[in-house]
Amino acid sequence: MTWSWLAVVPITLAPLAAINLLSRREPAGRLVALAIPILFGLWLLWIWEVVVVGFDVPRILLPAPSQIGHQLVAQAGMLWADFQQTFLKSVLAGFAMGCGLGFLVALLTDRVAFLQRGLLPLGNMAGAVPVVGIAPIMVMWFGFGWESKAAVIVVMTFFPMLINTIAGLAAADRMQRDLMYSYGAGYWQTFFKLRLPAALTFVFNALKINSTLALIGAIVAEMFGSPISGMGFRISTEVYKMNVDIVWATIAVAAVAGSMFYGLLALLERALTFWHPSYRAEARNR
Amino acid sequence: MTTKSLVAGRxxxxxxxLLFVGVLWYLGAIFLNAPRVREQLDRGPQAWTTADLIAGTWSMERPVLPTPDQVLAEFWKTTAGTKIASKRNLLYHAWITASATGLGFILGGLLGIGLAVGIVHVRTLDRSLMPWIIASQTIPILAIGPMIIIVLGNIGVTGVIPKAIISGYLSFFPVTIGMVKGLRSPDPLQLDLMRTYNASASQVFRKLRWPSSMPFLFASLKVSVAISLIGAIVGELPSGATAGLGARLLSGSYYGQTIQIWSALLMAALLGMAMVYGVGGIERIALRRMGTRP
Structure with a gap:
C-alpha cells in the first residue's frame, strides 16, 4: 500500500524536467512559449490534487481540483445564473457607464484646462482610497438588484479612466502637433487624426485595469445584499454552509470570466493600436 | 501672488x-432626504415651510444622504470625543485595520520581491511562472477573501493573521511585476561593464540591479499598499468581525446608520492616503540615502 505511492514521484517530476528542458530551448518558438506555462499550470493542479488526496486534507480547508471540477459540471445551471446576474448585468452595465463617463469628462477637461487642474489631484487621490467601501451606501440607495452593483462599478472605474485618458491626450508630442498645425488642421481634425489614436494605448490600459476592478466591485457589492443569485452572493452563502467546493467552482468561473474579458480587450487593443512600437517590436522578433 | 498665477496653479x-461637489452634496441631501422629512412634518401639528423642510433634511438621524457637516461631526465625536481604547472610537477600528494592512503589506512586499528575484535569475521560473502571474492579475482575487477568513477561522486561526494573508495575497502582484521590470532595467552597457569587472551574479544584483530597481519598487509599493487596505477591509466583512473599518461599514449597513458608514469611509480614505504618503516618504529618504537627487 505504502509502496504504490512511489508511482506518484516520477509523474510529479517528469513535467518539471520537461518544463526545464523546454525553457532552455533557444530561440523559443511561439508554441514552446505557450506550452511551458500550460504544462506548469497542469503540474500545479496535479500537485494540488496529490497533496489534498495524499495528506487527507479536510474538504473544508481545501477541496481537490477533481471535486471542484465535479461541482462545475453538476452545478452548471446555478453557476450560469450567477454569471448572468453578476457579469452580464452588473459588470457590463457598470463598466460601460463608468468608462464612458470617465472618457467624456476627460474630453471635457481637455477643452477646459481649469477643470482639469481641479480634477487631476482628486483623481490621483482616489487611487489611494478604498472605493469599494461605498458598496453598502449604493445598496441602500439603489436596492438589491444589479443597479446598485453597477453604481459601485461606475464610481470605481471612473477615475482610472479619467486619469489615463487625460495622460493619453497629452501623449502626442510637440513635433507631431506642430505638423498638424502646419497642415492647417483644426482642433477636431487634430483630435481625431492625431491625439485620439495616440491616446488609445492609455485608454486601453484603463479599460484593462477597470475590467478587473469592475468584477471585484460587483462581487464585493453583492456581499452587502443581492437577489438570490450572483457570484458574490454565492460565495458568501455557500461558505457559511461549508460547501467550499462550490465556492471554488464560483471562483473558477469568475477567474475564467475575468481573464476572457481582459483577453478580449487585449485583442481589441492589438487590432486598434497595431502601429504602436510595442507590437511592432514583437513582430520584428518573431 | 497675482491673479494669473492663482488661476494657473492647482x-x-x-x-x-471641491466647492462644487460640496454644493451638489447639500442639494443632493435635500433631494434624497425630503420624502421622509415631509412625511414626518405632515404628521406634526403645525404647518411647515420650505425652510423647515430644508433644515429637517440636513439634520436627520438616519438620513439617506448625510451632509458633510454631519459626517464631520460624527467623525470628530468618534475620534476625539471618546476614549481611544473604547470600541466606539473610530481610531481604534482604524488601528485594527491598519495593523492587518501593514502586516499583509510587508508579507506581500517580501514575497513579491522574492518572486521577482527568482524570475529574473532562474529562466525556468521566468518562462513558467511569469505568464501565470500576469494572468492572475485578471482574476478577481478579492472573491477568495471571505472564504479564507471563514476557513481559517474554522481551524482556529482568527484575528489579524487571516486578514493579513488576504492583504498580502492581493499586494504581492504589483510588486512582482514592478520588480521584474525594475531588476531588468539596467541597460546592456551597464551589464556588460559588470561582466568586464568579472562580477558574480550576486555582485551584479547588489551593486547594479537592486539600486536601479528602486524607482520601480516604490511605484509598485504605492499601488500595493492601497490594495492591501482594500484587502483588509474586505477581510473584515464576513463572519462576526466586530472591529475594524470593514466591520463598521457592515454594521452601519445592517442598522441603517448612514452617518456611521460615511465616517468609516472618510477614515478609510484618510488611512489610504496616509499610507501612500508614508511609502512616498520612505521613498524620498531611501533615494536620498542612495545619493539620487530628486
Missing part, C-alpha cells in the same frame, strides 16, 4: 471643484 481649480 489650488484655485481644486477649491472650485
Amino acid at each position: 489650488a484655485l481649480p481644486l477649491a472650485t471643484v
Whole structure:
C-alpha cells in the first residue's frame, strides 16, 4: 500500500524536467512559449490534487481540483445564473457607464484646462482610497438588484479612466502637433487624426485595469445584499454552509470570466493600436 | 501672488471643484432626504415651510444622504470625543485595520520581491511562472477573501493573521511585476561593464540591479499598499468581525446608520492616503540615502 505511492514521484517530476528542458530551448518558438506555462499550470493542479488526496486534507480547508471540477459540471445551471446576474448585468452595465463617463469628462477637461487642474489631484487621490467601501451606501440607495452593483462599478472605474485618458491626450508630442498645425488642421481634425489614436494605448490600459476592478466591485457589492443569485452572493452563502467546493467552482468561473474579458480587450487593443512600437517590436522578433 | 498665477496653479481649480461637489452634496441631501422629512412634518401639528423642510433634511438621524457637516461631526465625536481604547472610537477600528494592512503589506512586499528575484535569475521560473502571474492579475482575487477568513477561522486561526494573508495575497502582484521590470532595467552597457569587472551574479544584483530597481519598487509599493487596505477591509466583512473599518461599514449597513458608514469611509480614505504618503516618504529618504537627487 505504502509502496504504490512511489508511482506518484516520477509523474510529479517528469513535467518539471520537461518544463526545464523546454525553457532552455533557444530561440523559443511561439508554441514552446505557450506550452511551458500550460504544462506548469497542469503540474500545479496535479500537485494540488496529490497533496489534498495524499495528506487527507479536510474538504473544508481545501477541496481537490477533481471535486471542484465535479461541482462545475453538476452545478452548471446555478453557476450560469450567477454569471448572468453578476457579469452580464452588473459588470457590463457598470463598466460601460463608468468608462464612458470617465472618457467624456476627460474630453471635457481637455477643452477646459481649469477643470482639469481641479480634477487631476482628486483623481490621483482616489487611487489611494478604498472605493469599494461605498458598496453598502449604493445598496441602500439603489436596492438589491444589479443597479446598485453597477453604481459601485461606475464610481470605481471612473477615475482610472479619467486619469489615463487625460495622460493619453497629452501623449502626442510637440513635433507631431506642430505638423498638424502646419497642415492647417483644426482642433477636431487634430483630435481625431492625431491625439485620439495616440491616446488609445492609455485608454486601453484603463479599460484593462477597470475590467478587473469592475468584477471585484460587483462581487464585493453583492456581499452587502443581492437577489438570490450572483457570484458574490454565492460565495458568501455557500461558505457559511461549508460547501467550499462550490465556492471554488464560483471562483473558477469568475477567474475564467475575468481573464476572457481582459483577453478580449487585449485583442481589441492589438487590432486598434497595431502601429504602436510595442507590437511592432514583437513582430520584428518573431 | 497675482491673479494669473492663482488661476494657473492647482489650488484655485481644486477649491472650485471641491466647492462644487460640496454644493451638489447639500442639494443632493435635500433631494434624497425630503420624502421622509415631509412625511414626518405632515404628521406634526403645525404647518411647515420650505425652510423647515430644508433644515429637517440636513439634520436627520438616519438620513439617506448625510451632509458633510454631519459626517464631520460624527467623525470628530468618534475620534476625539471618546476614549481611544473604547470600541466606539473610530481610531481604534482604524488601528485594527491598519495593523492587518501593514502586516499583509510587508508579507506581500517580501514575497513579491522574492518572486521577482527568482524570475529574473532562474529562466525556468521566468518562462513558467511569469505568464501565470500576469494572468492572475485578471482574476478577481478579492472573491477568495471571505472564504479564507471563514476557513481559517474554522481551524482556529482568527484575528489579524487571516486578514493579513488576504492583504498580502492581493499586494504581492504589483510588486512582482514592478520588480521584474525594475531588476531588468539596467541597460546592456551597464551589464556588460559588470561582466568586464568579472562580477558574480550576486555582485551584479547588489551593486547594479537592486539600486536601479528602486524607482520601480516604490511605484509598485504605492499601488500595493492601497490594495492591501482594500484587502483588509474586505477581510473584515464576513463572519462576526466586530472591529475594524470593514466591520463598521457592515454594521452601519445592517442598522441603517448612514452617518456611521460615511465616517468609516472618510477614515478609510484618510488611512489610504496616509499610507501612500508614508511609502512616498520612505521613498524620498531611501533615494536620498542612495545619493539620487530628486
